[in-house]
Amino acid sequence: MQKTSDLIWQDTQHQVLFELIEQIKVVPFDPEILQRLKLYAEHHFVLEETYMRELDYPHFESHLEAHDRFREELAAMMETDPSMHKSLQISLSDFLYKWLKLHVLGIDKQLEEFVLKSKHK
Numbered sequence: 001m002q003k004t005s006d007l008i009w010q011d012t013q014h015q016v017l018f019e020l021i022e023q024i025k026v027v028p029f030d031p032e033i034l035q036r037l038k039l040y041a042e043h044h045f046v047l048e049e050t051y052m053r054e055l056d057y058p059h060f061e062s063h064l065e066a067h068d069r070f071r072e073e074l075a076a077m078m079e080t081d082p083s084m085h086k087s088l089q090i091s092l093s094d095f096l097y098k099w100l101k102l103h104v105l106g107i108d109k110q111l112e113e114f115v116l117k118s119k120h121k
């Protein structure tokens with residue numbers, strides 16, 4: 001994935017998320033990968049949410065709602081049959097990849113700009 005942010009922590013974490021999402025496609029499917037993605041996404045979202053709270057970010061609520069939608073999608077996927085077919089692995093991975101790409105190049109960029117202007121980089 002191209003560079004997503006001038007905040008090193010934010011870009012590094014996004015890159016790890018994209019790599020984990022790519023691994024959903026690996027055959028045979030390893031259900032552990034969704035667990036690892038869940039833990040890492042939670043770590044990343046909580047950090048962004050902490051910045052938003054600490055900096056009184058004006059778009060906190062809508063950004064939090066977007067993170068919550070990802071959390072819900074992932075929770076639903078984790079109930080999927082671990083012996084799922086390759087085509088389902090690809091569609092789950094593609095869905096999450098597209099969602100994340102839109103998110104990091106959209107509302108995460110607004111947050112990045114706000115954080116870069118603040119004194120808490």
Ligand SMILES: [Fe+2]
Pocket residue numbers: 010014044048104108
């Ligand atoms: Fe992010």
Ligand SMILES: [Fe+2]
Pocket residue numbers: 048063067103107108
């Ligand atoms: Fe975000």
